[in-house]
Amino acid sequence: MKKRAKFSLIGAALGAMMALPAAAQETVSAVVIDGYPDRALWVKEFSNFFIPEVDRRLAESGAYKMNWQENYGGSIVKPKGVLEGVQLGLGDIGIVTTIFHSSKLPSQGISGSTPFVASDARAVAKAVDEIAREYPAMQNEFAAQNQVYLATGVVLDTYQVFCSAEVSSVADLEGRKIAGAGLNLRYLEGIKDAAGVRGGLTDFYNMVQTGLVDCAMLWPEAAKTFKIAEVAPYMLRADLGAVNSKTVTVNADYWAKLPDDVKDVLKAVAIDYRDHVAGIAMDRAAASRDAYVAAGGTIVELSDEDRAAWANAMPNVAQEWATTLNDNGEAGTDMLAAYLGKLEAAGYTGVRDWTAE
Numbered sequence: 184m185k186k187r188a189k190f191s192l193i194g195a196a197l198g199a200m201m202a203l204p205a206a207a208q209e210t211v212s213a214v215v216i217d218g219y220p221d222r223a224l225w226v227k228e229f230s231n232f233f234i235p236e237v238d239r240r241l242a243e244s245g246a247y248k249m250n251w252q253e254n255y256g257g258s259i260v261k262p263k264g265v266l267e268g269v270q271l272g273l274g275d276i277g278i279v280t281t282i283f284h285s286s287k288l289p290s291q292g293i294s295g296s297t298p299f300v301a302s303d304a305r306a307v308a309k310a311v312d313e314i315a316r317e318y319p320a321m322q323n324e325f326a327a328q329n330q331v332y333l334a335t336g337v338v339l340d341t342y343q344v345f346c347s348a349e350v351s352s353v354a355d356l357e358g359r360k361i362a363g364a365g366l367n368l369r370y371l372e373g374i375k376d377a378a379g380v381r382g383g384l385t386d387f388y389n390m391v392q393t394g395l396v397d398c399a400m401l402w403p404e405a406a407k408t409f410k411i412a413e414v415a416p417y418m419l420r421a422d423l424g425a426v427n428s429k430t431v432t433v434n435a436d437y438w439a440k441l442p443d444d445v446k447d448v449l450k451a452v453a454i455d456y457r458d459h460v461a462g463i464a465m466d467r468a469a470a471s472r473d474a475y476v477a478a479g480g481t482i483v484e485l486s487d488e489d490r491a492a493w494a495n496a497m498p499n500v501a502q503e504w505a506t507t508l509n510d511n512g513e514a515g516t517d518m519l520a521a522y523l524g525k526l527e528a529a530g531y532t533g534v535r536d537w538t539a540e
Contacts, residue, residue, distance in 0.1 A: 187342055187503040188207065190482035208245060208246065208248055209246065209248075209442070210249070210250050210508075211249050211250065212249075212275075212344050213235075213249055213250070213251055213252065213275045214252045214273075214274045214275045214276070214534065215229065215252065215264075215276045216254050216255070216256065216260055216265060216269070216274030216277045216278075217253060217260075217265055217277060217278045218257055218262035218263065218265055218275065219262050219278075219384070220255060220256040221253075221255045221256060221381075222385075223408070223466065224338050224404060224405075224460065224463065226255050228303045228456070228459060229278060232455075232456060232459050232460075233251075233431075233452055233453075234249075234251055235478075236455065237249060237448055240448045240451070240525065241445065243399050244444065247442060247445050249445075260273060261278075262283070262383050262384075262385065265277040265278060265279045265280060266279045266284050266287065266288075266351055267431070269328075269330050270328045270434070271438060273471070274436050275433065276433050277337070277431075277432055278429050278430070279330075279429070279431075279432055279474075280428055281362050281427070281428055282367075282426070283365065283383075285366065286327070287324065288321075288324045289504070289507050289508060289511065290318075290321045290506055290508055290518070291321060291324070292365070293314065293504065293518065294307050294311055294337075294424070294425065294426045294427045294522075295426045296366060296414075296500045296501045297424070297491060297522070297523065297537050298342075298367075298370055298380045298423045298533045299424055299493075299533050299535060300531055300533035300534075301424055301526050301531035302340055302341035302422045302424055302425055303340070303529075304337040304339060304461035304462075304464040305530040306526060306530075306531060307425040307526070308335055308337035308425075308427060308457050308460075308526040309335045309337065309458070309461075310526055310529070311337070311427045311522070312334055312526075313525060314518055314522050315335060317521070318513070318518050318521075319513070320508060320514070320515075325430070327434055329434060330335045330432040330433060330434060331432060331433045332430065333430075333431040333432060333433060333450060334453035334456065334457040335427045335430055336430060336431065336456070336457055336460055336461075337428070337460070337461045337464065338406065338428065338429055338460055338461075338464050339404065339427070339428070339464055340402060340403070340425055340465055340468040341421040341422050341424050341425050341468075342367055342401065342402055342424065342426065343400070343401070343402060343406075343418050343419065343420055343421060343422070344398050344400055344402045344423075345400075345406055345415035345417070345480075346417045346418075347398070349483075350415065350483065351419070352489055353374060354474040356371075356398065357375040357376055358377065359376070359377055359396075359398055360395070360398075360400040361377055361379055361380065361396060362379075362382040362386075362387055362390050362391070362396040362400065363379055363380070363381065363382070364384070364400075365366070365401070365428075367423070367426070369497070370423060370493075370497055372497060373448070373493055373494075373495075373496030373498070374496070376405065384409065386407055387399040387401060387409065388411060388413075390412040391414040391415045392413075401412070402468075402471075403468060403471035405468075406471065406480075407474045408420070410478070411475075412475050412478035412480040412492050413478070416481060417434050417481050418472075418480055418482045420483065420484050420485055421493070422485075422490070425464075429460075431456065487534075493498045494534050494535040499539075499540070501519055502509040502519075502537070502538075502540055505518070505519045508518050519537065
């Protein structure tokens with residue numbers, strides 16, 4: 184009798200345990216914003232890579248799942264408005280185009296201030312992101328905008344110059360109006376009578392078509408996506424270099440409320456997204472140049488002598504960048520040397536030594 188009663192008690196206990204509900208899975212909502220359309224490489228891959236990868240990793244533990252709300256192409260903010268949008272909480276997560284905010288995010292100009300060094304999105308993305316983790320400047324700047332830095336994005340293999348009329352040398356750019364965004368407008372200061380005109384990627388087609396500018400600085404993958412060959416059928420292959428222009432950030436108030444497990448996954452996937460997008464940019468570079476030619480474009484190689492002459496005719500924007508950071512209490516000079524050292528270790532040495540005053 185005692186034995187039978189004991190088994191009955193064990194059975195009842197097991198039954199009660201089996202009847203207990205499983206731990207509830209918590210849903211975390213996230214509003215993602217970018218002003219660029221979903222056909223832009225970095226936006227498309229945020230949808231196709233970043234979000235599914237976060238979902239996959241969270242599913243492994245089963246404690247949390249995301250409710251994503253994606254808003255692109257100006258539905259909440261324009262391309263230049265992502266930084267402010269995330270700051271104000273219009274979006275929880277954003278892809279900030281940093282070249283529009285040189286005064287608020289000066290340290291983000293590190294690669295844009297060192298042209299003619301590396302035409303490799305992967306190497307530049309890794310080097311800039313490592314600098315962001317080794318020095319506090321970049322994270323401090325985003326913190327001042329009520330944001331948490333996750334990772335740097337490089338979506339272009341190298342800037343080139345696309346023109347409506349034939350070009351074959353730097354001399355052919357003299358006296359021309361050339362569109363650019365952010366720091367790359369400084370590259371034109373070494374070219375006689377060239378005038379830089381500020382614009383955004385989505386504006387360049389119309390700017391060239393209407394004659395507002397003669398040329399635009401962008402990269403082949405973007406030229407293919409935005410059909411630039413139709414209005415600018417001549418590409419001067421100057422290999423100005425890859426530039427970090429995208430940073431994934433999170434609203435600081437939103438971040439503070441996130442579970443640690445979700446934070447850890449977002450941080451890890453952001454780094455993988457960094458490498459994923461840079462890898463695609465490089466994989467598409469050659470194909471995009473071929474597509475530009477197939478669409479009627481002509482590519483002209485700028486000579487090594489012309490590249491060196493252009494670089495040496497420019498003001499030393501790298502030293503100016505470092506001085507700005509130094510004056511802000513950050514280690515600008517050390518950051519510049521460390522960044523170029525990382526690129527050199529990866530096999531890239533510029534045609535000009537930007538550390539020399």
